[in-house]
Amino acid sequence: MPSVGQTLPLHQLGRRLRDWRDGAGYSLERAASMVPGMSQTALHRLEKGMKAKPNPRDVRAICELYGVPEDLIDGAVGLAMQAAQKDWWWHAYGGDIPEDFDVYVAQETAAESICSHQPNLIPGLLQTPSYVLSLARESLPDAEPQKLERIVEVKTHRKAILTRPKPVVMDVVISQAALHHRVGSAAIMAAQLRHLTEMTALHPNITLQVLPFEAGFPGGVSMPPFVILDFGRASDGSPIEPRTIFLENVVGGIYLRKPDDVSFYDRAYDRIKQASLDAKASQTLVTRVAKEYDRE
Known part of the structure; x- marks a missing residue:
């Protein structure tokens, strides 16, 4: 099988x-x-x-x-x-990938487009190695250095979908809080935020918007982080695979594919985007916060 x-x-x-x-x-x-x-x-x-x-x-x-x-x-x-292939690349990392997360990585790799909402962190595909390592050290304080390095390697492999010959189209909305929640040092945060602006400037398949503090909670709801995966359409216009909502939490991921669930998150994402700064204003804000970190 x-x-x-x-x-x-x-x-x-x-x-x-x-x-x-x-x-x-x-x-x-x-x-x-x-x-x-x-x-x-x-x-x-x-x-x-x-x-x-x-x-x-x-x-x-x-x-x-x-x-x-x-x-x-x-x-x-x-x-x-x-x-x-007997195994995909992430299988080589075994226990260094959280249980069941390899299923998500398989879907992420096969996706044609990804929409990602992150209220508190920089999305994984846009994280720098230093940012990833700082998070890993916080979550696994007793881990051996080799294990932490392998976690960084996994994230680096995942990012290849953004620059492959037919790259995934990635639309991202992060809360302004993600710019201020410090991961590691001020220098790490400054480099991370500059990386965001560089990636969006160099790769037209990546769009980044920031939901500012003053926008409050679009729709009156504090939405958790979620990802919408779309796998494209067949020649007859039908989806190659059902669009999928991925909800990541500390006890494992949840996948939603029922049309009503997908529609709910589509609407939520649209509300968040409409309340967010446009791409240019978002770049300006990210650059300003990066400079604030540089001055520390």
Whole structure:
């Protein structure tokens, strides 16, 4: 059986192959007969996300039969290669990733876009190594230095989705409190805030807004940190995977996929964004607070 880490790319790949076959007008039987070495059963299992180690060459041959554009073929082959691996990169870190958080990292890696609301901390994907290390030392005061270093390495790996060839689109709203809640020293905070402005300036796929103190609580509710994961849409316009809300807390993560739950958080995120400073004003505020740390 496929592992938890494999499930998402296998289902994404299967959905795309099924859509492309339907679009090309091939029956399952006919398509299988036209791909060397492919049986109808094997193709069915591939489309259902049940084939644990899909052969990238088979995937390319199937896509070429359906007339899929080359850039989409590359994406499908990439999913096949990813799913075919025994483990994804984060599995190598074992206990250095909190229990069940590897499931989130798998979904984060596969996401097409991410919306993140953080009231008290800088979002993980935008944290500097020094900020990560300071948090780790606070949460694990008795940990060996090697363990802390591996926690920083995990965060560094995760950030690669922001700069990969087809980067994730990330929309972030942080509370002004996140700029003032000190993590580590003043120098660490100054560098962290400058990193925020640099990332948004250099990478157009990243948008940052700050919810100022004077905005109060949009909607009259103090919202916890949450992330909205969107995995894109298939050729027929349907979601490749259900949009997912991730709520992280000290006892583990919660995943919400029911339409009513997703709609609730969509509306909450829209209210928070509307009450926040725009991107330019947010940059100005972050820069000002960074300079205040520099003067300490």
